[in-house]
Amino acid sequence: MPMQPTPSSSAQPTALEKVIAFVDERVGLKTLQAKMLNEPVPGGSRWAYIFGSILLFIFIMQAVTGILLMFYYVPTADHAYASTQYIIHDVDYGWFLLSYHFWGSTAMVVCVFAHMSQVFLWGAYKKPRELIWLVGLALFGLVMGFGFTGYLLPWDQRAYWATTVGVEIMDKTPVVGDFMARFLKGGPTPGQMTLSRFFVIHVMILPAALMGLAGLHLFLFRKAGPAGPFHGSVEELKAKSDYFFPRQVWKDIVGMVTVFLAICALAFWEPVVLLEEATPDPGDYHPEPEWYFLFLFQMLRLKIFAGEFGQFLGAVALPGAFMAFLAALPFIDRDPERNIFKRPIALIGWIVVMTTILIFTVSAIINREFLD
Amino acid sequence: MPTGYDGMTDREVPSSVKLALKFLWFTFWTGFPLKLAFALLFLAMGMINFEARIALGFVMVLASPVTILALPILMMGLDSHIGEGVGIGLLFLLCIPIDIWAYGVVARTYFIERLRLEPPEGIGLSLWMKTAVVGALYLPILWLVVGFTTETAISVAHSLFELDLLKGVPVAERIGIQLVLWGSVATVVLLIMLLIGLWLVGLVIQASTKGAQPMSGSYQGRVTRWDLMRVPADQSLMLTTFAGTGIVLSLLFWSALPVTTPRPHDCCKKPEVKAQPPYKPIDALNKDEKLIAQLTTQLDELEKKKAEEETQGKSKRKGKAGKDPAKAPSANAPVQSESKKP
Secondary structure, three states: OOOOOOOOOOOOOOHHHHHHHHHHHHHOHHHHHHHHHOOEEOOOOOHHHOHHHHHHHHHHHHHHHHHHHHOOOOOOOOOHHHHHHHHHHOOOOHHHHHHHHHHHHHHHHHHHHHHHHHHHHOOOOOOOOHHHHHHHHHHHHHHHHHHHHHHHOOOEHHHHHHHHHHHHHHHOOOOOHHHHHHHHHOOOOOOHHHHHHHHHHHHHHHHHHHHHHHHHHHHHHHHHOOOOOOOOOHHHHHHHOEEHHHHHHHHHHHHHHHHHHHHHHHHHHOOOOOOOEOOOOOOOOOOOOOHHHHHHHHHOOOHHHOHHHHHHHHHHHHHHHHHHHHHHHHHHOOOOOOOHHHOHHHHHHHHHHHHHHHHHHHHHHHHHHHHO | OOOOHHHOOOOOOOOHHHHHHHHHHHHHHHHHHHHHHHHHHHHHOOOOEEOOOOHHHHHHHHHOOOOOOHHHHHHHHHOOOOEEOHHHHHHHHHHHHHHHHHHHHHHHHHHHHHHOEOOOOOHHHHHHHHHHHHHHHHHHHHHHHHHHHHHHHHHHHHHHOOOHHHOOOOHHHHHHHHHHHHHHHHHHHHHHHHHHHHHHHHHHHHHHHHOOOEOOOOHHHHHHHHHHHHOOOOHHHHHHHHHHHHHHHHHHHHHHOOOOOOOOOHHHOOOOOOOOOOOOHHHHHHHHHHHHHHHHHHHHHHHHHHHHHHHHHHHHHHHHHHHOHHHOOOOOHHHHHHHHOO
């Protein structure tokens, strides 16, 4: 859509208008602005569409807080713990930055789950949006990777043993598992090499991959266009259809502010507190991963997943098969029907998966109390 | 085409449960960001100190229209102490106008867009008052019923696994099965109680639709009208007000934000977990080496002492042997013994 030149109150353009015109002539700012903001939203703006923008906002905030933390954090086995304690206790507002970064990662996982659930329930993965879904799945993997690699960095008992358990699980993957585990650990037990590798992956490789894939995700989304609501008459959809700006932008901003406030409140409520410094002796500490991996951890405690084969089945085969199924979903589910209430298998499947994750997560929390 | 409500509109009023769910859901999200901003500000200023871990559902999700009167009743009834600070009371007071405003916006837009009815005057205040009263009466009952059911279900589930037949079930499986058993019962009871609560709130909302006049005009016209209710005509003024409020709140927040980790209030200190002293491999090795060196010295001294005693014993025996030839050892023995000495 061609943009009209910005009206000026006076005949002579102001200094700001001159600067904007200068940049626009060389960069095509107004065309870009028009492309970004004038995206038609079928059926109008909705609160259900805010998760993608919120995820982008959380990622930017994680990058900002992460960079600020890097000014003080020392990624060596000798100093990682002490520098994290220094950030918490001595650096001005360091406790807040670290706690925000910690709770931000949790918020990111929650929003990824919400975004994927929304896309699944809305049937927005179907033709012609298969590639958006696939790239989204890869982004989900990256978010999990961020959580896993970032967890080791404070170098306390929780970090050390969660990583030990995680790498052991990875080791069970056929063909590449042994290589991956050896590469990540860099030695027989987690130590300096492990910390260095996790740090590089966390601050260099994953952010670069995420930026690339998020860009591709957005490009594909703009190419295919928003899916729109799955119900409503043609008259309703036509009457409510709107552009991305201003209503959807406003909703996105309100969503971002709400998430920002929620993360800040959590940082206040439960600021990050470290356990003892990492040692190869767990002592009384019962190793466990971050909360979003707890369901898998609890599942592996079941008798049917005991033994070498059982552990492989629970830790690698089942989650791998589930992810493969999700990747194949748009190609298996060819029915154009998007209304979730007319797709009973999809609805029941989603409820079963969510309930299972909830039951195993709560069981892991009860199990923790039992062990204590 | 569906038959109209009171035969005057072209769309039916949804069931009371659905109506209440929609109203409460939208109202909650409309007011929540504003209330959260104030809650955060009070937290930063140290005006709120929570004792309970989840602070009674974060003050019943920031005192929604349904919980605002029920929460003090529950706190008094259960004699529970969620924390201290004037911020909790102040937050409650601030929630009232925010919820009345949020209820008004939601009700007006819903009446026009979905029900196609003219919203009555003062609908926000009237609905807020009625739902607050319903919540005050009903939520304590819900709390008691669900609490009692959950406790009973937990004890029954635990006692089931005391049976000889089930004693051999491994811990992880036992925890999972117990959770499913008591969790299902508690969830079903909670859902039933919530549905009854929603039905009651829905009746209140339905009653307010009875006196409303049907709207006329095209659908597009109605959409424009309810849209303008959410977005004021003077958008610049609204944006300036919002931005100004945001800047003031942000400045207040940063000026109140503690520089170092906030210490918990005396009332709300968390139980201290005494961690085991960390295992230091090098220290342990040094300590062990010192112990080994000490023990080696002791052993050497003992051996030396023993050897001296043996030498003294031999000389004594030699003396005795001179006197008693029958008890004298063989001629080779002392030589062998001496030769084996290091």
